[in-house]
Amino acid sequence: xxxxxxxxxLILGDQLNLQHPWYQEKSSEVIYLMAEMHQESxxxxxxxxxxIGFFASMRALADALSRMGHQVIYIRIxxxxxxxxxxxxxxxxxxxxxxxxxxxxxxxEWRLDQQLKAICSKTDIDCSAVDTHHFLSERxxxxxxxxxxxxxxxxxxxxxxxxRYGLLMEGPSKPEGGKWNYDSENRKNYxxxxxxxxxxxxxxxxxxxxxxxxxxxLKFIGHVDAHSFEWPISREQGLKLLKHxxxxxxxxxGKYQDAMHTDAWLLFHSRLSxxxxxxxxxxxxxxxxxIDAYRHSNGKITLPQIEGFVxxxxxxxxxxxGIYWGWMPEFGELNFLNHQRKLPSWFWTGxxxxxxxxxxITQSLDKSYAHHIQRLMVTGNFALLAGIHPDEIDKWYLGxxxxxxxxxxxxxxxxxxxxxxxxxxxxxxxxxxxNYIGKMSNYCKSCHYxxxxxxxxxACPFNSLYWNFYDLHRxxxxxxxxxxxxxxxLEKMEPAQLAxxxxxxxxxxxxxxxx
Ligand SMILES: Cc1cc2nc3c(=O)[nH]c(=O)nc-3n(C[C@H](O)[C@H](O)[C@H](O)COP(=O)(O)OP(=O)(O)OC[C@H]3O[C@@H](n4cnc5c(N)ncnc54)[C@H](O)[C@@H]3O)c2cc1C
Ligand code: SF4
Numbered sequence: 001x002x003x004x005x006x007x008x009x010l011i012l013g014d015q016l017n018l019q020h021p022w023y024q025e026k027s028s029e030v031i032y033l034m035a036e037m038h039q040e041s042x043x044x045x046x047x048x049x050x051x052i053g054f055f056a057s058m059r060a061l062a063d064a065l066s067r068m069g070h071q072v073i074y075i076r077i078x079x080x081x082x083x084x085x086x087x088x089x090x091x092x093x094x095x096x097x098x099x100x101x102x103x104x105x106x107x108x109e110w111r112l113d114q115q116l117k118a119i120c121s122k123t124d125i126d127c128s129a130v131d132t133h134h135f136l137s138e139r140x141x142x143x144x145x146x147x148x149x150x151x152x153x154x155x156x157x158x159x160x161x162x163x164r165y166g167l168l169m170e171g172p173s174k175p176e177g178g179k180w181n182y183d184s185e186n187r188k189n190y191x192x193x194x195x196x197x198x199x200x201x202x203x204x205x206x207x208x209x210x211x212x213x214x215x216x217x218l219k220f221i222g223h224v225d226a227h228s229f230e231w232p233i234s235r236e237q238g239l240k241l242l243k244h245x246x247x248x249x250x251x252x253x254g255k256y257q258d259a260m261h262t263d264a265w266l267l268f269h270s271r272l273s274x275x276x277x278x279x280x281x282x283x284x285x286x287x288x289x290x291i292d293a294y295r296h297s298n299g300k301i302t303l304p305q306i307e308g309f310v311x312x313x314x315x316x317x318x319x320x321x322g323i324y325w326g327w328m329p330e331f332g333e334l335n336f337l338n339h340q341r342k343l344p345s346w347f348w349t350g351x352x353x354x355x356x357x358x359x360x361i362t363q364s365l366d367k368s369y370a371h372h373i374q375r376l377m378v379t380g381n382f383a384l385l386a387g388i389h390p391d392e393i394d395k396w397y398l399g400x401x402x403x404x405x406x407x408x409x410x411x412x413x414x415x416x417x418x419x420x421x422x423x424x425x426x427x428x429x430x431x432x433x434x435n436y437i438g439k440m441s442n443y444c445k446s447c448h449y450x451x452x453x454x455x456x457x458x459a460c461p462f463n464s465l466y467w468n469f470y471d472l473h474r475x476x477x478x479x480x481x482x483x484x485x486x487x488x489x490l491e492k493m494e495p496a497q498l499a500x501x502x503x504x505x506x507x508x509x510x511x512x513x514x515x
Pocket of ligand 2: 353354355356357433434437438443444445447448449450451460461462
């Protein structure tokens with residue numbers, strides 16, 4: 001009798017790409033396996049919107065595949081098997097389905113990559129891994145391009161990607177408009193004059209998923225209106241958000257990319273990271289749709305706006321993935337500045353008198369979202385100045401944001417924001433006093449603290465912590481050509497002024513819980 005052929009194919013929670021070649025053909029010999037797992041829901045405490053977002057999008061994909069005629073086994077978080085580890089679930093399903101072949105898409109997380117390789121090395125059936133057909137560069141290409149000892153510059157990588165894909169190019173090697181980068185034109189403060197785009201109301205009813213999460217007793221942080229869940233949970237909704245962004249927000253995206261405002265949590269950002277990171281939509285289709293909108297906008301969308309957007313996705317997003325695969329697992333342990341402090345408890349409540357921090361944290365708890373500058377120059381800036389241990393920071397960022405998946409979270413957090421990598425991602429630490437925050441936002445205007453004071457009892461903590469940071473890490477930064485200037489300023493400071501500034505910083509650190 002001929003041997004029966006059965007293939008079990010695993011779909012992970014961030015592999016929700018309905019366009020994947022796997023689904024082009026229907027076969028009675030292929031069974032898809034998807035699982036909501038305690039293993040994935042509990043390695044850090046996640047935001048409730050993140051858990052709902054993932055489960056809702058996974059359930060939507062499973063339904064879509066079933067409607068297309070594929071066979072799908074779906075384990076819900078309330079099922080007994082949801083408590084099993086990934087290897088136990090796979091072993092059990094191989095036995096129950098009689099599969100003689102196991103296939104998976106290459107995971108984007110190092111931990112899962114190791115786990116799946118170990119599963120395959122132990123089983124006696126055939127196993128293979130296929131590409132996710134999502135990213136625009138290869139896992140190891142950044143590492144191979146920049147051999148050991150040479151820091152991989154994002155700008156070099158970005159230009160190579162522009163040429164490779166012919167995006168915003170005039171011919172094979174000349175950038176459209178003659179310049180590669182319009183970053184300097186993208187740093188305007190938002191004064192409230194340009195009307196804000198409407199935020200599309202998606203209103204997904206996810207109340208059943210919330211009940212399941214409560215029944216399964218998953219721990220979570222943050223708030224949600226599960227009857228009216230605002231994040232896209234399907235490819236169709238992701239595309240709707242993309243279209244809305246191109247029409248309404250892209251014309252001013254670059255201009256206000258770095259701005260922050262108490263009355264505008266999203267400003268002109270796209271909110272597309274969740275749809276892209278779960279692979280519901282692809283980076284190339286986002287880039288192409290935005291360039292198409294630029295070309296048909298009759299000048300409403302200018303080159304600096306579209307270039308600023310393309311750089312984020314074709315440049316930063318792909319670059320961070322390259323850093324992740326090229327430098328993991330060591331990257332996850334780096335603590336170049338030897339920071340050891342615990343995260344203050346108000347990071348979990350927003351209960352602080354620092355207005356910028358209060359806004360960024362409260363918004364993150366309410367929306368599971370903060371835009372790039374809030375993450376980098378408010379919460380990240382404070383954490384770095386205060387010397388918080390990068391593990392504590394990673395756990396917070398990985399838990400709180402709906403788009404946080406380790407490959408893009410850890411590289412941004414440990415690398416770009418905390419300089420824990422000693423300069424693999426960035427050439428200098430992203431730190432600032434109240435001066436930058438006050439310039440890019442209206443936060444300081446209504447703050448308990450005085451943005452212009454360094455030393456008094458009401459002085460903004462960022463001001464003294466900033467100089468304390470440079471003073472403390474003199475051995476690491478003094479010879480850095482991009483930072484040396486800060487030490488010339490420190491040297492010129494009156495000794496009494498410096499002593500008072502450092503004393504104020506010491507006070508802030510000793511009383512960090514009540515800032
Ligand atoms: C400390 C810190 C932690 C971060 N953690 C994450 C994370 O866990 N997940 C995540 O997707 N992004 C992360 N980012 C990058 C960035 O903040 C988010 O991608 C962005 O805020 C998502 O909102 P948006 O879709 O509205 O972005 P937009 O401002 O509209 O930008 C468009 C897209 O560009 C991409 N992008 C922009 N900047 C980056 C970047 N630095 N790295 C990678 N992609 C980028 C994203 O895909 C984003 O959707 C982090 C940044 C910092 C500084
Ligand atoms: S004064 Fe300082 S703490 Fe207050 S909002 Fe400005 S930067 Fe933040």
